[in-house]
Amino acid sequence: MADKCPVDHQSQSAEKCPVDHSSRATWGGLFSKGSPSESTPSLSAERELSSIPKADDGNWVYPSEAQFFAAMARKNHNPQASDMKTIVPIHNAVNERAWAEVLKWEVGRGGERCGGVKLINFKGKPSQMSPKARCMTLLGYTAPFDRHDWIVERCGTRIRYVIDFYTGRPGPSSSDVSFYLDVRPALDNWEGLRMRAENVWQSWTGGLSSKTTPP
Numbered sequence: 001m002a003d004k005c006p007v008d009h010q011s012q013s014a015e016k017c018p019v020d021h022s023s024r025a026t027w028g029g030l031f032s033k034g035s036p037s038e039s040t041p042s043l044s045a046e047r048e049l050s051s052i053p054k055a056d057d058g059n060w061v062y063p064s065e066a067q068f069f070a071a072m073a074r075k076n077h078n079p080q081a082s083d084m085k086t087i088v089p090i091h092n093a094v095n096e097r098a099w100a101e102v103l104k105w106e107v108g109r110g111g112e113r114c115g116g117v118k119l120i121n122f123k124g125k126p127s128q129m130s131p132k133a134r135c136m137t138l139l140g141y142t143a144p145f146d147r148h149d150w151i152v153e154r155c156g157t158r159i160r161y162v163i164d165f166y167t168g169r170p171g172p173s174s175s176d177v178s179f180y181l182d183v184r185p186a187l188d189n190w191e192g193l194r195m196r197a198e199n200v201w202q203s204w205t206g207g208l209s210s211k212t213t214p215p
Helices: 023-029 065-074 079-105 129-140 188-207
Strands: 049-053 057-061 118-124 144-154 156-165 181-187
Touching: 049 118, 057 144, 079 144, 079 156, 079 181, 118 129, 129 156, 129 181, 156 188, 181 188
Parallel strands: none
Antiparallel strands: 049 057, 118 144, 144 156, 156 181
16 A cells, blocks of 8 residues: 655655655744644544655655654654644645656656656755755855655656645735755756756757756
């Protein structure tokens, strides 16, 4: 049975999901607005199946509200139980968007010959700024609040994708939180270099298609 979801928690437990423990505290801070309530709402134990294929069989599974809360509590991050009904769906939706951006890069690159690309490995790196993000902050842009590295396999070829998470402009309500994701192949092997070079060339020549447009 599929019982994991995409980014490690600095352990190999069955509660893996797309934000590690330190990242969860960061994500929780984006939504928590007040002090803990004396009454703790009931937290769901149901888990949502992701659209992200695993290396073996089935898809990754996101954590339940109860698991998300428990993981934050174990790390003394003072989670708000009432926030879980907001954090968990957004956490899942953002990771679905990240996978969709990976698939944009992968369109037309042959993954369909072997059943489609799959997420093999993953790592949350909230304290390690990517070179691109570091350069952007030097130019005055806001730093990302989180970073993930996802290892994707395409018919035996492995590509590392770097995902920087940024908070976007707030919506009409003061409680709205939006996100911008910068997803791209890492420049640590020939395939990643080739993909990024092709994208730059297409941009220069005006031939950039919607099939391969990164965020």
